[in-house]
Amino acid sequence: MQRAYEVSPAAAELRPYFDSLAPDGFTQVGCATYGVVPCDGEVRAGWFMWALRDAVAQAGHYRSASEAQAFYTRLAEEIGAACDGARLDCLPPRVTMAPPFRLSFVGDTVRTFGRMLVFMATFDGVTVPRNxxxxxxxxxxxxxxxxxxxxxxxxxxxxxxxxxxxxxxxxxxxxxxxxxxxxxxxxxxxxxxxxxxxxxxxxxxxxxxxxxxxxxxxxxxxxxxxxxxxxxxxxxxxxxxxxxxxxxxxxxxxxxxxxxxxxxxxxxxxxxxxxxxxxxxxxxxxxxxxxxxxxxxxxxxxxxxxxx
Structure with missing residues (x-):
């Protein structure tokens, strides 16, 4: 985000949120999930989209659906222009939040799929709420x-x-x-x-x-x-x-x-x-x-x- 702030006025509007303690919940759960000790304060993986949404809302762009869409469009255009101008080191354009596909994903997915089925069949992890x-x-x-x-x-x-x-x-x-x-x-x-x-x-x-x-x-x-x-x-x-x-x-x-x-x-x-x-x-x-x-x-x- 630090590099995005420098090339995108729209991204800079989100800085007060990300520089505050507001996203701490997302950073803490990410660090706990991936075993990052001490926590480095980064918002990881899928939690980033929720933190981004909250940041945009705090910046005042969720008063209507059209206003939110307009802000995201402006943010994307500014980031895209910075990528095209080599001011940011970017991957090729995509229309998804999923990372670029790698062949190694196939084997890992198959193994995890098997674990998913065993997990369900044994009712592992199914517990009654504590409170x-x-x-x-x-x-x-x-x-x-x-x-x-x-x-x-x-x-x-x-x-x-x-x-x-x-x-x-x-x-x-x-x-x-x-x-x-x-x-x-x-x-x-x-x-x-x-x-x-x-x-x-x-x-x-x-x-x-x-x-x-x-x-x-x-x-x-x-x-x-x-x-x-x-x-x-x-x-x-x-x-x-x-x-x-x-x-x-x-x-x-x-x-x-x-x-x-x-x-x-x-x-x-x-x-x-x-x-x-x-x-x-x-x-x-x-x-x-x-x-x-x-x-x-x-x-x-x-x-x-x-x-x-």
Whole structure:
């Protein structure tokens, strides 16, 4: 950014933000993620786009969408002109924030993709929030905007947001057992039991599901008959694989992405695949057994002789 300030008046408008303590949250999480000790104050990887957005907002260019677009266009033109004039050492023009492709990304992405699938199958990293808070009017009435939020989403359980952390810590430290603390402990205990159950059962059930899915696939090819649940399982598997592949590439080229938060949209699809494949395999095995039994019945044998 220091070099950009010198060649771009638009970039120079962002200097007060980047020279202040405002982006410290982004720098600290970047240093913690990449193990930079002591932290060098740089905003790394994917966190830079969020810091840039905040800097532009602080500079007063987010009063409207058109104003923000105009500022980004001016910033790009000034930086581009500096690159063309050799005042900045730049890569070729691109329309993406992803780094230039390198062949080594392929192998790294494939390996990370495999780790993603194992991570999901074992429910690794799936944990119950440490400080869930059950909040209704009786014990969070002094924060009406949170009550309004809970009313909109029809729930009484959510994770403590940063803005409420101080109030949560103050009230949690009091000797009185507040209603939300009791409800949170009860809900968290139930969720931990459910999570432990998934973690114990899912790897084995998923193994059976993969075998059943393969069997349904072979049967579909040989008999030219597709089990409907095979199609359901295929669609669910596609959702899981695409999500894992995208995050594997993101993990390699940008930011660490092997975590349950980023993979969370794929977990329901993984469960759908598991159940559809297992049930489809059972249906297919039952149909095959019934067909063999019918073929071996005395009536079927008599009809075969009459036909001869």
């Amino acid at each position: 869930p808070i059950s909040c209704v009017v009786d014990d969070c009435g002094q924060l009406p905007y949170y009550v309004s939020f809970l009313d909109m989403v029809h729930t009484t359980l959510f994770v403590v947001p940063p803005g409420m952390a101080a109030d949560f810590q103050r009230r949690s430290g009091e000797a009185i057992q507040w209603p939300f603390q009791a409800r949170s402990a009860w809900v968290a205990g139930k969720l931990e039991a459910v999570t432990a159950g998934y973690r114990a059962v899912l790897p084995w059930l998923l193994t059976v599901a993969v075998l059943a899915y393969a069997g349904m696939g072979v049967t579909a090819i040989l008999r030219r008959r597709v089990e409907p649940l095979f199609l359901v399982a295929s669609l669910a598997a596609l959702v899981v694989l695409v999500r894992a592949a995208l995050l594997a590439y993101l993990d390699v080229v940008a930011i660490p992405s092997l975590n349950s938060l980023y993979l969370s949209p794929a977990y329901p699809a993984l469960l759908v695949f598991t159940m559809a494949a297992v049930l489809g395999g059972i249906r297919q095995a039952w149909a095959t057994r019934s067909g063999r039994a019918d073929a071996a019945s005395p009536r079927a044998a008599a009809e075969s002789l009459v036909g001869d």
